Amino acid sequence: MREVNLNHYNNHDPPVCDPKCHYCQIRTFKGPHWSRICIINEIDNDVLPENFTFIPESEYGEGITLPDESFFSGCECSSNRQCKYEKCHCLQDMTILEKTGRHGEAYTYSLDSATYILKDAYLESRLPIYECHQACKCDENCPNRVVGRGRELPLKIFKTADGRGWGVRCDYSIKKGQFVDKYVGEVITSEETEIRRKASDIAQKKDVYLFELDKFKGDADRDPSLANTVFVDGEFRSGPTRFINHSCDPNLRIFARVGDHSLKRFHDLAFFAIKDIPAGTELTFDYVDGVDEEKLAIESKDKKKQKQMTKCLCKSKKCRGYLW
Ligand SMILES: C[S@@+](CC[C@H](N)C(=O)[O-])C[C@H]1O[C@@H](n2cnc3c(N)ncnc32)[C@H](O)[C@@H]1O
Secondary structure, eight states, rough: HHHHHHHHHHHHHOOOOOOOOOOHHHHOOOOOOGGOOOEEESSOOOOSOOOOOSSOOOOOOOOOOOOGGOOOOOOOOSSSHHHEEEEEEEGGTOTTHHOOTTBBBOEEEEEEETEEEOOOOHTSSSSOOOOOOOTTSSSOOOOOOOOHHHHOOOOEEEEEEESSEEEEEOOSOOOTTTEEEEOOOOOEOOOOHHHHHSSSSSHHHHHHHEEEEEEEGGGTTTTTTGGEEEEEEOEEEEEEEGGGGOOSSSSEEEEESSSSSGGGGGEEEEEEESBBBTOOOOOEEEETTTTTTTHHHTTTTTTTHHHOBBBOOOTTTOSSSSSO
C-alpha cells in the first residue's frame, strides 16, 4: 500500500488501483474539478496513515437514527431571489438577521466578486447558520446554500517541516468569511465515544478528532429529540480538514450549520475563514477555542503538569505554549 501511495504522490493521474489508496479515495469525491484535493510530501518519504480512509460525507454509526425524510420541510420560496430578499422559512431562526439585513437583504451571506461571504455579524458570533436544503423549493443555486453546495476550494494536504505531522493549505487566496470545507467523520453515540476514548492510548489525543454536536443541547427542554448529543470522530474516516493543525492565532473557525430543522441534532461543522488568507498559507483553527483556555493557562504554568503537556509549535505571537 505504501508503494501504491508513493506512486500516486509522484504521478497524479494513474488509473484507479486499490480501494485503500488515498489518491483513489479522494478522486471519487464529487464536486467541481477545480476543488480537487491533493496530497504532497516534499519533506520525507512518509505517507498518510494506512488505517485512515477518506470519506466525502459523514457516516452514521450504530445506534444513530436519522429522522425519516417525510419529516423534512423546506421553504416554499418560488425563486432563489425570494430566499434572498423576502421572508424565507429557512431563515426564521436566524436571530441576528435584523442587524445584518440591508436593503431588505435578509440572508446570511453577501456576495464579493462571485464569492459568498459569511456576514461579519455571524463571523463574530457563535450562532448556528441556517441554510436552504434538499426539501426546499428553491434550487441548488440558491444563495442560501453555501455549505450545502460543498467545498469549492482545492485543498492540499502537505507534510509540515517542523514536526507537526501533516497540515492543510490552499494554493488560492481565501477571503475572510469564505466557506472552506466541512469536518466529516463517523457520527457516533456518546456511549461509543466513551468506548473509543478508553481504547485510545492517550485520551487527549483521541479528543483532538472528536467533535460534540452539542449546539442545540440547551434547547432540549423545548424539543426532547435534541437531548442526546452525538459526536463526530474523524480519526480513521474523514475528509481533508481532519489534517488541519492548531494555531493560537488561527485563520479558520468552525460554525454549526443546519439544513433541515429535523436534523438539528446532526448539524454540520463548517470551516469558514476568519481573516483574509494569502495563497499557500497553512490553514489552522484553535483546538481550544475558548472552551478550556483558563484551565490550560493555569496548567501551563505548573512545572509538574508541563511534563505531561503537548508543546504547541504554532509559532504565533499569541502562542499559549501548549496544545493541552
Ligand atoms: C487533528 S491532528 C492534525 C493533523 C496531524 N498533523 C496529522 O499529521 O495527522 C492533531 C495533531 O496534530 C499535531 N498538531 C497540530 N497542531 C499542532 C501544533 N500547533 N503544535 C504541535 N503539534 C500540533 C498534534 O500531534 C496533534 O495531536
